[in-house]
Amino acid sequence: MFVVDKEGKVLAVEAGGPAATVEVVKKLVDSMGGDGEKVDENEVEDEKAAETAAEVADVAKGLDGTPA
Numbered sequence: 001m002f003v004v005d006k007e008g009k010v011l012a013v014e015a016g017g018p019a020a021t022v023e024v025v026k027k028l029v030d031s032m033g034g035d036g037e038k039v040d041e042n043e044v045e046d047e048k049a050a051e052t053a054a055e056v057a058d059v060a061k062g063l064d065g066t067p068a
Contacts, residue, residue, distance in 0.1 A: 003028060 001021045003012040014024045 001012070001014050001016065001024065002010060003025060004010055012024050012028050014020060016024075
């Protein structure tokens with residue numbers, strides 16, 4: 001299991017199953033000052049939908065002859 005931040009920096013590398021992965025990530029979040037607060041599922045879905053819409057728009061630009 002690898003944990004990588006947005007800049008591509010590897011924050012953790014660990015071999016193991018799902019339980020070990022959860023523990024490594026919990027420790028990493030705690031060490032970074034995170035509060036472990038649960039993320040609102042609706043916000044995550046909205047972000048995913050927005051990203052998908054942007055990707056579709058980019059592809060559509062290329063299909064209609066407009067440079068992507």
